[in-house]
Amino acid sequence: MSPDVARFPRTSPYWPVVSHPLLRHVLPGLAVSALGDGMAVVAVTWLAIQLAPQDQRGLWIALAVAAYALPSAAGTVIFGRWLRGRGGAQLAGWDAILRATALAAIPIAHLAGMLTIGLYVVLLAASALLHSWGSAGRFTLIAELLPERHHLPANAVLTTISGFATIVGPPLAGILIGWAGPVWVIAIDAATFAVLALTYRLALPATGTIQRYERTASRTAGFAVIRRQPALLGLLVLSLWFFFFFGPVYVAMPIHITDDRHASATLLGVYYTAFGVGGLVGGVVAGHLRRWPLRATTIGIVIGFGVAMLPLGLGAPVGLSLPGFALAGLIWAPYMSVSMALFQRTASTEQLPAVLAANGAVLVLAVPLGTMVGGPLVGAIGARPTLLLCAVAIVTLGLVAAGVRVARRNAQGSGATEVSARH
Template structure:
């Protein structure tokens, strides 16, 4: 995760514009408003569920596990969801998942209304709702470049955070009042209705033009290709590491805040909603302030400063009085948005289009799965050591996370790589037969002629080419020196099928990959490129 050998070709760097610029686009605006309403219903349900358990006498561990139940499905489903979002129509997939979520929320409402809802069934329904959200999340993130120009992606990511954080600011306060007046059932019903707005917005979105699909990669191969892409992408790997380092300790505040509100601060449901509202308002302010921050600080500096501020907010809940806690949580919300917006926008801009949903699914797996795992662990720790001590320990870890940017910063090329699709530099292979897309594996051998004085530069250029080959489909890669001819090198790599090899030259070959190949060709001449197919011997 900490290798820095990515290619250094960058796309044009755009300056930070208005935080609200993406709202000028009609489709983005409609989906953004609908998602804000859905997130409002989701946060209201979270508060209602947690307060339902507190009123039922559940311990802090069970209450913290509400968040774990909603986030842990990401660990099991996120990568599969990314494959599905890259393979199928993302609009149709999002429609199906939101209809499913509405049905699940309706079931939860009925269980609560009939009086049969208990802690086990509540956690189960929360897990199922979290599963439908995990299946749709990569598709939501992956459609953003289809809705706004590239230079507005950071602002769109910040606005995406506002859909969550505006709901966090308003939802808990509304839910606290409604739970106190009507009980949790009505809040559960409102959440079921909130999904309908998203369904309507998606149905009114004209179906994006879909590229012609010839060869369709098998599901398992798609998953492996996504993992291989992550393994050969130093920029993406570092983003995943920074996400994990922040997610686990930061989850302590979110998961233990209801227990801290009731036990340490002596607040009721309305007071808990006020605390969450402070975090939410701060998160909205963070989205507004992001253009200002990104013009003055590097992405790594934003991550380090935000982790330190979040540590202060976490410890404030454990040891400081309420008049100090509320403004501290406001600033903590700014830090939360700054971290997530930085990571989210960087991932969207750094991943190649053909694998974007799978890369985002890995990011969500690490971020949300880390939060879910952290919520489970912090809940267990709080049951043994108490809520205050647990929050103090998490704050200490966050300070270490802040200091770690000095040794584990983001790559300077984060978000700047040219991910536009480019034609491969060599002509189409001339074969003596027409292979089927599933034929393979295919062994490719490229022969280079290198002048002696250019050999060091050639070898240096081949390392990023190795990563490009692996990202676009190669399962193995070698570089060999010919024993019979001086200055001759043989690059060899294998691809699982002819269809995947064709895709590696067309739909997967990006501008940054093309620039890597151009640097190789500045130091060497290509003599030939040969393609060999595996032969299956007949049985006796």
Template sequence: MTTTTRPEHGASVASPLRTPAFRRFLLAHLVSATGSAMAPVALAFAVIGRGGGAQSLGIVLAANTVPTLVFLLLGGVLADRMSRSRILFLGNLGAGLAQAAVAVLVAVGAATTLAISVCACLSGVSAAFIAPAAQGIASRLVPREQLQQANALVRVPGNAVKIIGPVVGGFVVALAGPAWALGWDAATFAVAALLLLGLRLAGSVPSGGGVVGDLRVGWAGFRSRTWLWSYTVAGTAVVAAWLAGYQLLGPLVADGSYAGARSWGMVQGAFAAGLLAGTLVCLVWKPRRLMLVCVLAGSGIMLPLAALGLELSLAWVLAAAVVAGIGLDVAIVSWSTVMQQQIRDEELGRLGAFNAVGERIAIPIGYLLVAVASKHWTGQHILLVCAGIILAATLANACVRDVYRIRRV
């Protein structure tokens, strides 16, 4: 198969789906998403089944998150220097092997917290190389005017299976055990790896400058774009407040003020439905001021935090979750399109990695602050503070002049 490159404008087709290489990429994403949607349920019950509690599960999650942060910048450099399709192949293959190891450990009854954490660490390293390489794939496969539609289509499979995947995963775990669900996730990674290898996308920057030199050039490019670093700084606060409020406090408040797991499951379902609806919005709505839409739409995630903090009825919380999901997906698609249109292909991996590190680096701090604050404040009060942080960061970012300057190409 010949090397796939960015199509010329004169070769534009009516839809990204008319491009065979993009269909292959979309199929790989769909296959992988079916396993990834079930994996969290299976992993949680694999830990619980061995007698582990919140502490054990927290160790496993940390073992998965920290390596991603450590290796993201290196992943960004390699995404600009090497074949992105080969990086995606190796990254998915590595993640599949790690998940297969967990499945075997669970099946034979040897899934200790340490053993699962080692596998989670390997999976986190793989994710650090997959994310930067995937950032620029769409811009290589479709014309620039089709990037938003392509980014939205890539989001459809993952958002769709988020609605039914956890339910299916729960049934599989209940009927056959977590090992089968984890094994399926490993198989989907392997299939996706083979599909992605077939894209054969070459790297952009010839090797020779060194990793440190490439990082310096990438950092200079990151600093020179006000819209990029201001959004990343705002995201540092927004992402930490959102995850600390939604993932950590959300289930606890639902357990104390609503109907527990049943109510929280409905909230998560409503949020996933909103994500899918947001993807469909992006398929038909093409705003000119993409960056402004990205900043404002993303602020919708404060709504379910505020609704839970004010102890509104479950109906209002569900409505807020749907709106939050719609806004978040519109923001994600808009951001991906802005990055691909405004940044040269040979810099996209590194600049995307700097953004990803900046947005994630404060997540552990957010969890720690919430743990400390919970000794003095109620969960509802902290949720309102988290919502206020998201609102304040959004308003500050909306005041940046470059946010208004960035428009659809």
């Protein structure tokens, strides 16, 4: 046995994360909760189909899906005054408690015979109000507990857990829906969030390690910090347009499969599975990028993702476009881990919860807005041209970001040379 093999897994960048005396107790709860959310992706829409009037199903499905995510943007501002100064575990724990409570009310209302489509959407919206703060809390907790060199591997662990859940959760939900119905899958999702809330409460006791911060009255302090930090503002703008340009893919892909390729939903599922498997591999790879220049890496990911999407937009055969879509998933996966590491390095730990919540509030709107644009865009130019336009737009975005970065570095270099010449 070689020395490297003998030392594994202690030589892995993930070892300090999974062996951390506090984080190792939190990760199982996060995995359980992620699996519940993976199942909810199917259950939320399926229950909406059952509850909505036959002639309004499309509208109510869209409202249910939006309600499960978009209210987090409003929650960032509404609760900013009270939550900005909280520690990571507290924020994540409160989000888990709200999710568990609001989602549990859905099967309870069902048992009481009171569950209507309107009440269902309201409860989904209530469950999502603290989601941006909960996500911010998880990444803030990493910054609180680990030194900077371990932030990227820890972020990658979180995104890999989520990626695995998106592969396993939907088919598991399909089985459970056929057996018990979608309302009970949502009940399971609520139970997983209850487990997560207990994990935060029991695995992370109040100690000097988890810092407490002075709170301010500002509801929008996170946005103000991002606005004052050019590096953070540039990253947010890059992420916003990256996610927005990907949004129309959710509309164009199924229509491309059915109308252009004359295939069934099975092929669409194969594409999404390939993307998910690629994403899982990319999530594992992300932890090994900690020595790469992070800003350049985010720009490279954007360009690489757009290039990997080109075969699909160009109408390449499945034998080429399917591996390309899997490669796109692999390239996409490290983006959140790397961008979160940039936030963790640039913002102070005191500012980080509000900054990450503000970032999440903006990004949670990007893909839905892009998806909304995708409908009329596909109607105007067709599905495959829409996919091609998305790919070209993403590549162009990355190239523009690279050009801005080079120009800024040259300007800084010129400024430093002039200062030296004067002295």
